[in-house]
Amino acid sequence: MAGALLAVAAIIASASSGGVREETLAWMPTLGVELSLRLDGLSLVFALLVLVIGAVVLAYSAGYLPHGRHSSFYGLMTLFAAAMLLLVLADDVVVLFVAWEATTLCSFFLIARSGAGGREPAIRTLLVTVLGGLALLSAAVVMAVGVGSTRISTILADGIWAEDAAFTATVAALLGIAAFTKSAQFPFQAWLPDSMVAITPVSAYLHAAAMVKAGIYLLFRFSPALAGVPLWSSLLVTAGLITAALGSIAALKRHDLKELLAYSTISQLGFLVAMIGVGTPEALAAAIVHTIAHALFKSSLFLAVGVIDHTVGTRDIRKLGGVGARMPVTATITILAAASMAGIPPLLGFVSKESLLDAFWEAPGAAWLGPMLAILIAVFAVFTFAYCARLVIGAFSSTADHPDSATPLQEASPLLWLPVALPAVAGLVLGLVPGALDGLVSGAATAASGTTVDKHLSLWHGVTPALILSVLVITAGVLMAVGRRRVDAVLQPLHWPWSGLAVVDSVRAGTERLGAWVGGLTATTSPRRHLLIPILCLLGLALAAGMGGLDLAERVTGPSTALDWGLLVLVLAGVAGAVASRTRITAVVVIGVVGFAITAWFYSLGAADVAMTQLLVEILTVVVMVLLLRRLPRTFAKQTRRGAIVPALIAVGAGIATTAAVMALTGRRSLSNAGDYYVREGESETGGANIVNTILVDFRALDTLGELTVLGIAGLTIVILLRVRRELDDRQPEPPIDRSQALADALANSVFTRTLTRLVGPLTVLLSVILLLRGHQEPGGGFIAALMGGAGFALLYLAAPTDDVARLRQPFLVLIGAGVLVATVTGLLGYLNGSFLATLHLYVGSLHLTSALLFDIGVYLAVIGVVLAAMNLLGLPRTPRPPLAEDATPAPAQPTEEEVARS
Known part of the structure; x- marks a missing residue:
């Protein structure tokens, strides 16, 4: 925690100097990849969220975790925070990708360490997010090749975005997939509720400031180049609205408080993605405000649910009636954070919701499009209010369905509830004085939009369409809360016809079956089947080269010598002997002849290193093969003449193809450009x-x-x-050994x-x-x-x-x-x-x-x-050692x- 706070101080001190700070260290200079970090308005906001929420979660963990050593947990959480910090500061797509995958691995291990029940959710989470990582890697490659640089700031400033529609559409689609998998957007949303098996501190950090926020950050970061691109806008707005609808409806059906919050995260992230898809500077500024508000109220809510679970022993709202009266501090904190998520004034959540509605109302396009989007978001906001009410009433109301007031309870320790209160109170304070965020929001929106944004936040903007919609949202939300039993009666029987987790499991099972089938093609002890595939590939390459008009005469110069022909005859004799051999020991001997002849050939051509390697490999190969002979049958299985025809044809074809390749790629000819460089510069560059x-x-x-x-x-x-x-x-067991034979005395x-x-x-x-x-x-x-x-x-x-x-x-x-x-x-x-x-x-x-x-x-x-x-x-x-044969003469001891x- 102290380290996170020190990092916050360092970040603030660095940003206070004004402008954009950049630092670059050499990393992979030959590839043009550098460890480039960039602190602008956008990375500043996300860096503060990562560090501040991380410090809160770590402080909470000290009281939440049982007494004992938890070094693995704190190590993974610290690494998680470091990976997220690197991700939001990265100014190189390769560094961004490395940090992105590091967050994936950290979340996998943190979920997996939750016990036996964490294994499958961790694997499913890994599979989905790794898919997004592959999409991000593909986007990084396309951008680096298209622009000629891996620097993100250089890529965003390049004119290729306006000049090459195919490039822009490809990158937009790949970045969208990457962000959707990370931020649990449709159709990749199922992994997020599934990951709730993780302990509360992990869930709180993952939902509020890490992992899911990585996808949101990615969308913000590339908005300067992609905002207004039809594919980008339609993809984000459509996926965001669908996700908001699915998440809010699913949250209204949940009885487990943690699951309810998980689906609420999906819903709120849907709002953010749709808002980023609108792409105007006002929309991006509103999305920044809601990102901050979401981090505060969601971290507080998750930690508060952890307090309830830690104290009461359950998260089921059907068993939590009357808890509020016995845990007033926790209840107050939870109500404060839930009210912010519901968009009730004077909390920051209300300010961010007003900003969202305003930005949607002013969305570009047809005159009816903006108001329609704003009304649609208002409908989903009604559901948000309803599931916030469900959380508060279900957890703390004495009129819950199945109150369990007999359970002896008392308020949690301040060590638990104090870290929970900090983000909730911050949401209240910033709601009362939202102007304190003007600088942060303006700087972040400027970086995300590519144009200067001067945002002024206020709790009161007069009577606007957004205010009217907010009043309607609160009114409708109160009605849904009052009639929650009827809402339950309508929603509970509804079931989706498909399950996202089932899809992931089906894809996983299908991949495993495919792998088993492919592996089964060579799952044999027969060397013939093992060698068949590479030999066929060799023949295919040779055929392709032949059809391409490969001219061997142009690549081979200089006459062959008598030594060449003599060694060739020796190799042919060895090959013929190996083919004709009937016992394995004979095959070992004649194959050794081939190997030693090749060694002599290398020496004759001046390749001393290669010849020495070949000679020593031959020696050790013979030793190992002799050790293997005792485990194998003495003779080869008999084969019919007809059965040998196809292998013989394949072998002859492979020999011809190999000969042609050697003639084409080697021979006595001048050095290649690379070989010439090694000869000229090798000693001066390396000292060897x-x-x-x-x-x-x-x-x-x-x-x-x-x-x-x-x-x-x-x-x-x-x-x-x-x-x-x-x-x-x-x-x-091996057969008995007759030790009467002369060779039985090993010592002699x-x-x-x-x-x-x-x-x-x-x-x-x-x-x-x-x-x-x-x-x-x-x-x-x-x-x-x-x-x-x-x-x-x-x-x-x-x-x-x-x-x-x-x-x-x-x-x-x-x-x-x-x-x-x-x-x-x-x-x-x-x-x-x-x-x-x-x-x-x-x-x-x-x-x-x-x-x-x-x-x-x-x-x-x-x-x-x-x-x-x-x-x-x-x-x-x-x-x-088996006993001596009955008629054998005892061997010496x-x-x-x-x-x-x-x-």
């Missing part, structure tokens, strides 16, 4: 002479970080799958390997470290070094006499996590040089060090972790781990 390594850890470090993260996830997947698989394998058989490992093992580790340290200047780097280290671990594994003793006890999960963490932290250090993953340089005498080495260390750790995970888990026995270590 190894072009391959500088591309991986400097120029395209973000790609490498993404691949590293995927590698880490793959390592976790290996761990999960193999641990589960081992549990299943335990049900199928491993003597040569163990002897060699004593010499080669340390050298392998040393070479691994050398390759890591030299990688920026010479062939090597984190990935190659890790593969070399993995080969050393594989040698240690193979030298062990038993798979029980041979476990490599290094914490592979820790290594994987540490690798990704080190690489990410290195990226964050790049901000010291201007942006994420920017290279930092350090000179120690004549030695030039860069942060790329730290990044390579992260790669090294993660790759080593994945290799260890595979060897650790694949090499474990599936079952305990196996050594203990200590004996093996000594040997």
